[in-house]
Amino acid sequence: MLDGFAGGFIEILQIATLMTMFVGVIAGIVASAIPGFTITMAIVLTLPLTFYMPPIQGIATMLGVYVGGLTGGMISAALLGIPGTPSAVATTFDAYPMARKGDPGRALGIGIFASFFGTLVSIIVLVLAAPPLAIVAIQLGPWEYFSLIVFAMTVIASLVGRSLVRGLIAGLIGIFLATIGPDPMMNSPRFTFDLAMLSSGLPFLAVLIGVYAVSQLLGEVEQMRSGSSKGEALIEERIVFRPLSYLMDTIRRPINLIRSSLVGVFIGAVPGAGGSIANLLAYDQARRASKDPDSFGTGVPEGVVASESGNSSTAGGGLIPMIALGIPGSAVDAVLMASLMVHGIAVGPRLMVDNPEIVYSIFVGLFIGALMMLLIALSSMRYFLMVTRIPKHIIVPIVLVFCAVGVFALNNRVTDIYLLFFVGALGYVMKKMDYPLAPLVLGVILGPIAETNLRRALSTSEDLTLFITRPVSAVLLGLAVISLVVFLRHRMRPRASADS
Amino acid sequence: MSDPRSNNASGRPDRPEDDAAPQPEGISGDSGLLQFAFNLVMLAGFGYLFWEAMALPESRWEPLGAGTFPRVLLGALMLLNVIMLIQSAPQARAELGHGPRQLFGVAWRTMLEFRTVFTVLGAFGVFLILIRPLGFVIAAFLFAFGVQLLLGPRTWRNLVISAIIAAVATVGLQVFFAEALNVFLPRGPFS
Structure with missing residues (x-):
């Protein structure tokens, strides 16, 4: 193994490889900071460039984009309250309030270090546990997937706010929005009303950007309406950036860091899941484990650590089934796999035997990419923080234009940006009517996976008891029940004490 | 948005029972009447979509057709909206007592504010x-x-x-x- 790692370091530590990785990390950070521009899009755009590189340099460059992208989504989440990528949704919960309280440097600093440590933990797990974890992940059938999603949906419980009914309505609206368009099993159109813009369903990113970005920016306009505050910046206080202090802030929470990273690794290893679920699940687990769960959402470091380590650790987790079994854990891993296949390298169980240098280079490349991300992010963060000094009257229209471009770039369709408008207006109205938006977004993510796997399971066998007789499915459903019971007990306690 | 527990602009308590006495000066999320109207519109919308979902095709290859999952969702949404209507009805009725002229004034001021x-x-x-x-x-x-x-x-x-x-x-x-x-x-x- 040590020989393998030595070989991997020799392969990666070539000047040309390091240079293209460096550019890749910067590209990933910048691309993901733009709302609507996903890591997958950045990786896909990088793919053609890697055709002209040796395979290891190519995959190392793409890993650089990947690691940079997982961190970049945090920048707009923390500074503007708009998740740059779906994997940064939970980061808005605490990093943004922290920034608005006058500490944007701390929000970004903790996020950067949590991302770095999350990636490190995922590399360690990837190296040590790739084969056994991959075998577990691949044995999941539709019953287990459905149960996994049911478990993930219990996250909604901690996002509902103080009104359970409103939170549930928001979550169900999210799941319903995801049913618009072609039915996942039979492809028959649902709720499209013969409108071209609905015919292929609601693009998830249009919903995410509409719900978060448009409603958030309109909220900023609302705060400016008094006239006296015109021209004010997002954050008025003097911005400070103390990396060492933020490092200590992060490593003082080792249990949260490791738990969230392990959640991210596991979710990343499950094909079809990924950073968009991992950050919410890790945040939820951190909140439940906290002695002061009510402080979550007010700008506490624990929330930022959980979300950022949770989403960054999916990088290593997603590579586990890819390296061990040739099954990509996410769209990004599928593109990474494609980049190897272009060079005639078969990705699958024999990869470790036939091309060990590639596997060890991936391990080392991920580590070097994480180090580069840390250095680049820390050295450039002062410039990113300048965003918060720009007056709101400039930020609001320019970011709205960015959002429109980001949504258009998804499918090169103008109709998608019309959807952005309607979803944005819906998000704003819901926000004004005190409906939480986070369950809606989670519903859009999880709804289609739940429906597809439920229908697939029942098509295979109509026996409903399989959901509780298959061990992994039973464990996941059991965890979901425990999760709900804990939530309800926590919810009842303040009422009971108030009554007494 | 940034606060998952109280995701509202007004920062007021979410539970109707926590609300203070009806204040016709404040509208948006604070108004029971507006909440009632909002839930009524949602109930009607989800009812229409449920009716649309009834026409979605069934499949002979699988027990759940294209319409089952949306029907379950929309049914649950209708039920939850009925609960919300019941919860906000007393406050809405109290606000109606202020008379149409005062309510129109509040609505007009809100329009100007926004x-x-x-x-x-x-x-x-x-x-x-x-x-x-x-x-x-x-x-x-x-x-x-x-x-x-x-x-x-x-x-x-x-x-x-x-x-x-x-x-x-x-x-x-x-x-x-x-x-x-x-x-x-x-x-x-x-x-």
Whole structure:
């Protein structure tokens, strides 16, 4: 193994490889900071460039984009309250309030270090546990997937706010929005009303950007309406950036860091899941484990650590089934796999035997990419923080234009940006009517996976008891029940004490 | 948005039973009448969609057809909206007691209070509609320039700065996406 790692370091530590990785990390950070521009899009755009590189340099460059992208989504989440990528949704919960309280440097600093440590933990797990974890992940059938999603949906419980009914309505609206368009099993159109813009369903990113970005920016306009505050910046206080202090802030929470990273690794290893679920699940687990769960959402470091380590650790987790079994854990891993296949390298169980240098280079490349991300992010963060000094009257229209471009770039369709408008207006109205938006977004993510796997399971066998007789499915459903019971007990306690 | 527990702009308690006595001066999320009307509209909308879902095809190959999952969702949404209607009804009834004239006054004041938000949202809608006929650069420039003027201080300095920022941002985006990413934003007749 040590020989393998030595070989991997020799392969990666070539000047040309390091240079293209460096550019890749910067590209990933910048691309993901733009709302609507996903890591997958950045990786896909990088793919053609890697055709002209040796395979290891190519995959190392793409890993650089990947690691940079997982961190970049945090920048707009923390500074503007708009998740740059779906994997940064939970980061808005605490990093943004922290920034608005006058500490944007701390929000970004903790996020950067949590991302770095999350990636490190995922590399360690990837190296040590790739084969056994991959075998577990691949044995999941539709019953287990459905149960996994049911478990993930219990996250909604901690996002509902103080009104359970409103939170549930928001979550169900999210799941319903995801049913618009072609039915996942039979492809028959649902709720499209013969409108071209609905015919292929609601693009998830249009919903995410509409719900978060448009409603958030309109909220900023609302705060400016008094006239006296015109021209004010997002954050008025003097911005400070103390990396060492933020490092200590992060490593003082080792249990949260490791738990969230392990959640991210596991979710990343499950094909079809990924950073968009991992950050919410890790945040939820951190909140439940906290002695002061009510402080979550007010700008506490624990929330930022959980979300950022949770989403960054999916990088290593997603590579586990890819390296061990040739099954990509996410769209990004599928593109990474494609980049190897272009060079005639078969990705699958024999990869470790036939091309060990590639596997060890991936391990080392991920580590070097994480180090580069840390250095680049820390050295450039002062410039990113300048965003918060720009007056709101400039930020609001320019970011709205960015959002429109980001949504258009998804499918090169103008109709998608019309959807952005309607979803944005819906998000704003819901926000004004005190409906939480986070369950809606989670519903859009999880709804289609739940429906597809439920229908697939029942098509295979109509026996409903399989959901509780298959061990992994039973464990996941059991965890979901425990999760709900804990939530309800926590919810009842303040009422009971108030009554007494 | 940033607070998952109390995701509202007003920061008021979410539970209707926690609400203070009805205040006709405050509307938006605070008003029981508005909540009642909002849930009534949602109930009607989900009811219509449920009726639409009844027409979705069943499958002979699987026990759940295309319509079962949405019907379950919409049924649950209708039920939850009925619960919300019941919860907000007492406050709505109390607010109705203030009389139509006072309620109209509150609604009018709210409209005035939110006119900047509605103007920006309307301008955004117009920008999106104009992208096709005018092209991205012109439509985005008009939107970015106009909204900066609307929200910013009305000075000559701001006028010039807003024009420069709008031009650089829109042309820069068009060039960046075309040259670096091979994504071509819609070009109008003048591009």
